Amino acid sequence: MKNKIYQTFDEAVADIPDGITFMSPGFGGVGVPRNLLAALNRQGAKGLTGVSNNAGNMDDKVDVGTLVQAGQVKKMICAFTAPTHPSQVTPFVTMYNNDEIDAELVPQGTLAERMRAAGAGIGGFYTPTSVGTELAEGKEHREINGRMHVLENPLPGDYAFIRAWKSDTFGNLQFRMTQRNFNPIMAMAAKITIVEVEDEIVEVGQLDPDQIHVCGIYVDRIVKIPPDGIFD
Amino acid sequence: MKNKIYQTFDEAVADIPDGITFMSPGFGGVGVPRNLLAALNRQGAKGLTGVSNNAGNMDDKVDVGTLVQAGQVKKMICAFTAPTHPSQVTPFVTMYNNDEIDAELVPQGTLAERMRAAGAGIGGFYTPTSVGTELAEGKEHREINGRMHVLENPLPGDYAFIRAWKSDTFGNLQFRMTQRNFNPIMAMAAKITIVEVEDEIVEVGQLDPDQIHVCGIYVDRIVKIPPDGIFD
Amino acid sequence: MAEKPRLERQAMCDRLAMEFQDGWIVNLGVGMPTLCSNYVDPSKEFINHSENGVIGYGPLAAAGKEDKHLVNAGGQHVTAMPGMSIVHHADSFAMIRGGMIDVTVMGAYEVAENGDFANWRIPNRKGGGIGGAMDLAACAKRVFIAMEHSTRDGKPRMLKRCKLPVTAPGAVTLVSTDLGLFEITPQGFKLVEHAPGWSPEDIQELTEAKLIIADDLREFRFRAPCKQ
């Protein structure tokens, strides 16, 4: 079977063309595929659409904001297009206010469910979230069991960048604690899934089949974070 | 906090009234909550609606068919209303052919997804499964991205009977191998979830938080299968 | 006129936490609501749920004792408690939409007497920070709000109708401000507890909506002094 192990992040992202949609997990700074984002930043692909919880944090670590700041991203699909505190003026916020980048604001649970739907072959779903708000405007409404819902569409990606704790050579993944967050559903939702592995890549058979968080059929490329990589 | 541990299966099902919808997992004879089904059979509740992959097997083990045969079930919602082989004339098949029991036939993936939707607060979803077949007749159709889909509704339950490998006292559950099958989604979809535990009930903190298949917030009652219980 | 002292944020959050019942699954919003987790009642246990898929976590980690992979919705390092479990984001919001969250406590810019509230979009500013607020507001069993009674420039936040885009319509049932505790009833805000020294008239003056005064109006309750 095809070898999924890549030696470097640069090789793993080398063929990513301009204009694709990438998915980048991470929440509260945990489970962010920083090495892959750094590699994509070096690689230089442009006109990208990013799917992520937010559009970059205020710290100086590599995240989606690194690509935004570099002008590689034309649109973000995320749950925050403004900071939680007005003082947090990220590169994205400045660019967004200047109309230099586009964005689609999606409630976090709807964002997660839309990715899950894309991965699960669901054509669309009804959710009560956002009913009665500005975000529901223009969306199809339907009353179900006495409650109003809006129709939401699946959100597929071209590439998902994943940060895992352990992987086996087939790409079965394990995460530690809240590192899991968006990782499993992004791995499902994207056509090509590239993983950076924090702890180790083991032989198949070393992970308990009952304890795998992402099945290897969803994983295409695996890179072990080298000693000089970004561990946080 | 409320103690979830029950000493006997009979106590755990004692309050189940007539007419409720119960969910019973299991596939290929694995992960079937036989002790709870046996207890419900002894308890005698009637007019039940059952949700399960099938309506009972040909072996002499306790399963949904035991309740069907006892006349406790008025309707089955399942993926098999006829056997895979014509020689397999289960009690359900006889009763169904004689119009003594009602049934709703649902493709297995749609059955699973409808339960997941009920648990996940999704009001309905579009699936390509069953389009162009008899089962899609009368269902709302919609073309999404060039492909026809049908609208399916969530399938909630009143009680779920779960067969787990391990539980902690909070109700965090682990399953072994294909014992998992419908168990996690039924635990999500039902209002009250009752678990029979095959291996052991441990103290909280004994299970790795990264390796829990059903979060204890979904679990209401837990019974350890005693030495004279049904282990298969 | 020098203003009378208002309630501390911790007191506002303590008061909401006093309403939590044993065994409740609680989701605390980023910022002020996190203070609810400082409230301890030995007769009750609460289960903390955070949007990023952790159920049953404990207090903030002591400096130097952080597990770098374990954070709450605010990105703060929390501790693992016995019985904790982890799910992914879609499963976490399945819990939220599925009605498993007994109460969510959030901050707000505005709350209206019809239960609407607004906390995701600042006026005259592009974009917003929704996070999980709309899911929680629409689907948690109860939505409690902790917020200052007035804006920095002294304008009321307790309104007849929200002026900012709402997070969810009709969702809020209880509001704790630095002036008192308010239930939302079909008839509007009901003042049930007032800050010490603040009369209903004082509070009404700083409230746009007309307050209903509870028959059994009483002084704001503080938690019993901490034993430690």
Place this chain on the structure above:
Amino acid sequence: MAEKPRLERQAMCDRLAMEFQDGWIVNLGVGMPTLCSNYVDPSKEFINHSENGVIGYGPLAAAGKEDKHLVNAGGQHVTAMPGMSIVHHADSFAMIRGGMIDVTVMGAYEVAENGDFANWRIPNRKGGGIGGAMDLAACAKRVFIAMEHSTRDGKPRMLKRCKLPVTAPGAVTLVSTDLGLFEITPQGFKLVEHAPGWSPEDIQELTEAKLIIADDLREFRFRAPCKQ
């Protein structure tokens, strides 16, 4: 007239399995299709997926060596292979609907020249056995059928249009019967390989739909003799 010998079931399934490509994720239906798993090609690895949420399982367990918690879609005890993983039923069908299954092999009562097939409902009988067949038929990348060419009473199963209720319309691309191998083309069934001793005319006689005969029609291919 004594009929010429027909192909064995194992040969029918071997022929389909020869089409599997290295790394394919394969879902084998209960009954005859399971025989595909006996086909071994040292140059290729296939990944077995079963509806009950097991990915990457191995051959049937030897008697006495069964893991009682590990079964395939037919309820047979299979073995754990290195790299195997388990998911729940909703996640398993998420894989199916999500297009992760490269090929599913199923049995059928009827296949039509437009790619329709029927395998869930017997005529004049109440109810049906759908299982995961509709999900797999609608969503797997390829649907292969293994079935006898004729019914027990000699009627054709390869039809112009299905008479029984279909499992999925237009889904089938390749059919292996005991008389040959058939591709489904926009123009209908194309006979590409015939059972030894069976002429296209012989086969057409037992087929309701009009067969297209492949320009490069050849004799049915059997797997190389097993080395063991």
